[in-house]
Structures are given as structure tokens and as C-alpha cells.
Amino acid sequence: MQQYESHPFFPGKTPTSRLSMTCARWCTSDSASSPTTMTSFTGSALTDTDSGRFASSLMTTQVCIVIILSQSFHIGYLKEPSRNGYGQSAMSAKSAVSSLWPKETHPELRIRLPHGSPICELPLAHTVILQTKGAVVDKEVCGKGSAIATTAMCMSLIVMLLEKQNYLHAEIHVSVHWEQGGSHLFGQLCVQEVISRLSISCPAESSVLIYSDKVIQERKESLKDEREFEKIKKKRHLDFLDILLCAKDETGAGLSDEDLRAEVDTFMFEGHDTTASGLSWVLYCLASHPEHQARCREEIKDILGSRDTIQWEDLGKMTYSTMCIKESLRLYPPVPGVSRQLSKPITFHDGRTLPEGTVTAISIYLIHRNPSVWKDPSVFDPLRFSPENVSGRHSHAFLPFAAGMRNCIGQQFAMIEMKVALALTLLRFELSPDLTNPPRKIPRIILRSKNGIHLYLKKIP
Ligand code: HEM
Structure with missing residues (x-):
């Protein structure tokens, strides 16, 4: 096995094998006989080999799984960066991949990669912004500090609202920044926030790297102060970064700066864009x-009574809201697919095999819309997640956070974030869609809307 010469999300940076979890998934085989064709399967029962356990368990739900037997294009794109940072080989791989989304399924189930964009297109700063024309921030309507949600790394989502008579027109942008800063999309006001919220763009010195470095260096410096260090030792629960900074191996060596950054970057990316996407789509659904x-x-309202803040115990009582969030995650899974590289060959129930080293991509989006599992799959019906209905379904029919050993470690946190943000938003606003501008979903690493998600928010007196 050979790893990328460079981090796939952060070109110019060498990934570390264990720590940079995202890139570890994209390592590739150096076998000269790398398969180069692509096929799609609709699977049922499979053998449960170690290498394919994840794929097997998913396929027992009889879903469409796209198996990509291609191993060269990721390396290619890194070696031949084009002007926008993506290689030509990535461009050609894209058309092959897009032709592989299962065609026999319901038309709604097809996902097409947008014409002219490379398969390796890396997503990036993905953000939720409530915004109106003008720049006056109405703090009152959105609570102190104007944050409706806080992300894994304690960064706030910006909420900018301008009251327009009694009616608030807010646009929720779910956007991707291809270039550093992405200021053209949100205007100067947001630039700093956008940058700090993961402008994981292709240029080698992308802003997220600078940001991660800054966070790490600042914390490292403060830990040199003995009093600060003592304070940390007494804490019952350490912050994520403190755990990393204090971690030592058996020889007493701590993590290198590069390892630290790989961890921080993983959390920044996995923990931010995903929740931003999840929250945007649930607001759209409602x-x-x-x-x-x-x-x-x-x-x-029943749970909070006269309170306007949420407490820990409230979360468990939000039964119906949780069902709505889950139904939205089903229809619009923020991570529409995951991939794995087989460390051993796998044999399917019908005798077909895939060799070691094959990269397999599993479409969570299609799993969630499989008509043999979900009746009227495109209908938004939160009752699908009532306890009775859940009990009758395969546990892998619903996989927004994936499954198996490398599933999402932030899923509880993400659900909490979304519940809090949803509850506080619904308490303050009545939401309605902008029917003239419906979202056009496009699958990237994160499911987003090409044209943003446009909603009207009416302030609740
Ligand atoms: C709605 C929100 C979220 C969704 C839908 C989501 C989904 C996922 C999925 C599908 C994976 C598996 C990726 C793969 O197998 O390639 C994953 C992994 C991961 N997620 Fe999340 N995630 C969310 C929020 C979060 C949050 C808030 C955090 C951090 C606090 C987080 C941290 C991670 C990490 C570190 C991994 C990698 C785990 C590993 O490789 O062992 N995620 N997530």
C-alpha cells in the first residue's frame, strides 16, 4: 500500500497514516494491475469477510451500491494540478463515475454529477448564513451574539438578519468556496468568518490550514504557562485539543505538529460542514x-414553557423534532456517500469478486431512498422514525452517520447541535420556502444545494 504523496484535502501536506483519518481512507494501491473499470451492483446478502464487512452489512438492505474499480485518478489529480487545483485525470474519471449511478432505479434516485465538474472536486467551506439585503444585524431576533448554532470547534455560524417591515426574508446559503476566502459569495462582512469556518480550498496554503495552525500554536503557547497547565490537569473533561496536546506515546513523545494538525483538520471538516448541511436541509424540510x-x-413550546434557552434534559423530550431531523437526514444525508478501499478481496453472493485494493463507494443517498425499504421514498414523513416503524426496519437502512468501526464519532454531538439550533429557530420564526427558487441538490463530499436554500422567516411575536 502506498499513501498519497500529498493530503487529498490539503495538497502539499503529507498525511500521517493513523491520524489523518479522512486521508487514510483515500490511500491507494501501487499495484501495476490496478483495475480501471467500473461497475454497479444492487446487492443483497453477501459474504462477511473482514475486508468487506462494512459493504456487506450495507448491502443486506438491498440498496444500490456503486463499486468503483478505479485507483489511479486520485493520484493523478494530485500529480497534475490544473489551474483550479484539480487534475485532468480527475476530470475524465468524473464522466465515468457519473455514468455509473444506477440507472435502473427510480428517476428520483439518480444522482448526477454536474456537467463539467471533476469527481475529485473538494468541498469546502460550507456554511449556513441567514442573511438579508443590507448589513444590519438584528441581535434580538437571533439571541445574543447572533449565533444559532455552535460547531464542534466552538465557532459560531453567522446569523445576519435585517428586519424588513415585519417580514424577514432570509437566504440560507449552503455554499462551497473554491477559492481562498470566497469573499465574492458573502461579501466583505463575512469574509473573516467564512475563512475561519473552513475555507478548505485547493491552494497549498489554504486558510483552514493557517487557521488550524493558529489554533494549535496559541493553545501550545498557553500550555507552556504552568498555571494554565495545572488548570487543565484538574479539569474533569479535557477539550479535544488539550487531549491531543497532552497525549504521549509509550516513549513519552507527544504528537508532532503535523499529526496534531491532521487531527484538528479532520474534526474541523467532519464536524462543521456536515452539521451546516444537515441543519440547512432540516430547516428547508420544515x-x-x-x-x-x-x-x-x-x-x-411545551417543553420549554416560559424559558427561551434549552437545557440538557429538554433534548431527550424533543421526540417529534428528532423524528423530523432524522427524516431530513434520510432525504438529504449531509454525507451522501462513503468509500472504502478493500484490504482483502471480497466475494459477493453471486460469486463475483472484487480484488484487494479496490475502492468501493457506497451511496448513503440511495440507501435512504431505496423504494423496497422506504415506501414513497421521496415523501417527507417523520413518522417513519416512530419507535414502531424503526423496529421493523433493518438497522442499516438509515445511515446518515455511516456504520461500522469508522462511523461518525460526532453523531451524538451533531444531533444535539441540530436539535438546539432547530428548537431556537422555530421558537423565533415561522419558516416558509421560496417557491420561486427551490434548492437544486448536488452531491459533493457534502450534499448541498447548487443555488442555496432560500427560505422566508417570519418573526413570531
Ligand atoms: C449531521 C452531521 C454529521 C454527519 C451527517 C456526519 C456523517 C459522518 C459520516 C457518514 C462519517 C463516515 C465517513 C466515512 O466513512 O468516510 C463521519 C465520520 C466522522 N465524523 Fe461525522 N458527521 C456529522 C457530524 C460530525 C461532527 C459534529 C463531528 C465532530 C464533532 C464529526 C466527526 C467525525 C469524525 C472525526 C469522523 C471520522 C471517524 C473515523 O474515521 O473513525 N462528525 N461522519
């Missing part, structure tokens, strides 16, 4: 389904 929105609001 805006489009006022009856479910009203039921969630009633539930939240």
Missing part, C-alpha cells in the same frame, strides 16, 4: 411542511 413545523414548535 419550511416546506408547515404541519410538521407547527407540531415541532408546539412540542418545543
Whole structure:
């Protein structure tokens, strides 16, 4: 096995094998006989080999799985960067991949990669911004500090609202920044925030790297102060970065700066864009389904009473809202697919095999819309997640956070984030969709809307 010469998300940076989890998944085989064709399967029962355990368990739900037997294009794109940072080989691989999304499925199930964009297109700063024309920030309507959600790394999502008579028109942008800064999309006001929120762009010195470095260096410096160090030792729960900074191996050596950054980058990326996407789509779903929105609001009001803040115990009582979040994650899984490289060959139930080293891509999006598992799959129906309905379904029919050993370690946190953000938003606003501008979803590493998600927010007196 040979690893990337460079980190796939952060070109110019060498990944470390264990620590940079995202890139570890994209390591590739150096076998000269790398397979180069692609096929798609609709699988059922599979043998449970170690190498294919993840794929097997998913396929028992009879879903469409795209198996990509191609190993060269990722390396290629790194070796031949084009002007925008993506290689030509990536461009050609894209058309092959897009032709492989299962065609026999319901038309709704097809995902097409947008014409002219490379398969290796890396997502990047993906953000939720509530914004109106003008620049006045109405703190009152969104609570102190204007944050409706806080991300894994304690960064706030910007909320900028301008009251327009009694009616707030807010656009929720779910955007990708291809170039450093991405300031053209959000205007000067947001640039700093956007940069700090993962502008993981292709140029080698992308801003997220600078940001991660800054966070690490500042914390390292403060830990040199003995008093600060003592304080940390007494803490019952250490912050993520403190755990990393204090970690030592058996020889007493700590993590290198590069290892530290690989960890921080992974969390920044995995923990931010995903939740931003999840939250955006759930707001869209509820805006489009006022009856479910009203039921969630009633539930939240009943739980909170006269309070306008959420407490830990409240979260467990948000039964209906949680069902709505799950239904939105089903229809719009923020991570629409995952991939694995087989460390051993795998044999399918029908005798077909895949060799070691094959990169297999599993479409979570399609799993969630499989008509043999989900009746009327494109209908938003939160009751699918009532305890009775869940008990009758395969545990892998719903996989927004993937499954197996490398599933999402932030899933509880993400659910909490989304519940809090949803509850506080619904308490303050009535949401409705902008029917003239419906979202056009496009699958990248994160599922997003090409044209943003446009909603109307009416302030609740
Ligand atoms: C709605 C929000 C989220 C969704 C849908 C989501 C989804 C996923 C999925 C599908 C994976 C597996 C990726 C793969 O197998 O290639 C994953 C991995 C991961 N997620 Fe999340 N995630 C979310 C939020 C978060 C948050 C808030 C954090 C951090 C606090 C986080 C941290 C991670 C990490 C570190 C991994 C890699 C785990 C490993 O490789 O062992 N995620 N996530």
C-alpha cells in the first residue's frame, strides 16, 4: 500500500497514516494491475469477510451500491494540478463515475454529477448564513451574539438578519468556496468568518490550514504557562485539543505538529460542514411542511414553557423534532456517500469478486431512498422514525452517520447541535420556502444545494 504523496484535502501536506483519518481512507494501491473499470451492483446478502464487512452489512438492505474499480485518478489529480487545483485525470474519471449511478432505479434516485465538474472536486467551506439585503444585524431576533448554532470547534455560524417591515426574508446559503476566502459569495462582512469556518480550498496554503495552525500554536503557547497547565490537569473533561496536546506515546513523545494538525483538520471538516448541511436541509424540510413545523414548535413550546434557552434534559423530550431531523437526514444525508478501499478481496453472493485494493463507494443517498425499504421514498414523513416503524426496519437502512468501526464519532454531538439550533429557530420564526427558487441538490463530499436554500422567516411575536 502506498499513501498519497500529498493530503487529498490539503495538497502539499503529507498525511500521517493513523491520524489523518479522512486521508487514510483515500490511500491507494501501487499495484501495476490496478483495475480501471467500473461497475454497479444492487446487492443483497453477501459474504462477511473482514475486508468487506462494512459493504456487506450495507448491502443486506438491498440498496444500490456503486463499486468503483478505479485507483489511479486520485493520484493523478494530485500529480497534475490544473489551474483550479484539480487534475485532468480527475476530470475524465468524473464522466465515468457519473455514468455509473444506477440507472435502473427510480428517476428520483439518480444522482448526477454536474456537467463539467471533476469527481475529485473538494468541498469546502460550507456554511449556513441567514442573511438579508443590507448589513444590519438584528441581535434580538437571533439571541445574543447572533449565533444559532455552535460547531464542534466552538465557532459560531453567522446569523445576519435585517428586519424588513415585519417580514424577514432570509437566504440560507449552503455554499462551497473554491477559492481562498470566497469573499465574492458573502461579501466583505463575512469574509473573516467564512475563512475561519473552513475555507478548505485547493491552494497549498489554504486558510483552514493557517487557521488550524493558529489554533494549535496559541493553545501550545498557553500550555507552556504552568498555571494554565495545572488548570487543565484538574479539569474533569479535557477539550479535544488539550487531549491531543497532552497525549504521549509509550516513549513519552507527544504528537508532532503535523499529526496534531491532521487531527484538528479532520474534526474541523467532519464536524462543521456536515452539521451546516444537515441543519440547512432540516430547516428547508420544515419550511416546506408547515404541519410538521407547527407540531415541532408546539412540542418545543411545551417543553420549554416560559424559558427561551434549552437545557440538557429538554433534548431527550424533543421526540417529534428528532423524528423530523432524522427524516431530513434520510432525504438529504449531509454525507451522501462513503468509500472504502478493500484490504482483502471480497466475494459477493453471486460469486463475483472484487480484488484487494479496490475502492468501493457506497451511496448513503440511495440507501435512504431505496423504494423496497422506504415506501414513497421521496415523501417527507417523520413518522417513519416512530419507535414502531424503526423496529421493523433493518438497522442499516438509515445511515446518515455511516456504520461500522469508522462511523461518525460526532453523531451524538451533531444531533444535539441540530436539535438546539432547530428548537431556537422555530421558537423565533415561522419558516416558509421560496417557491420561486427551490434548492437544486448536488452531491459533493457534502450534499448541498447548487443555488442555496432560500427560505422566508417570519418573526413570531
Ligand atoms: C449531521 C452531521 C454529521 C454527519 C451527517 C456526519 C456523517 C459522518 C459520516 C457518514 C462519517 C463516515 C465517513 C466515512 O466513512 O468516510 C463521519 C465520520 C466522522 N465524523 Fe461525522 N458527521 C456529522 C457530524 C460530525 C461532527 C459534529 C463531528 C465532530 C464533532 C464529526 C466527526 C467525525 C469524525 C472525526 C469522523 C471520522 C471517524 C473515523 O474515521 O473513525 N462528525 N461522519
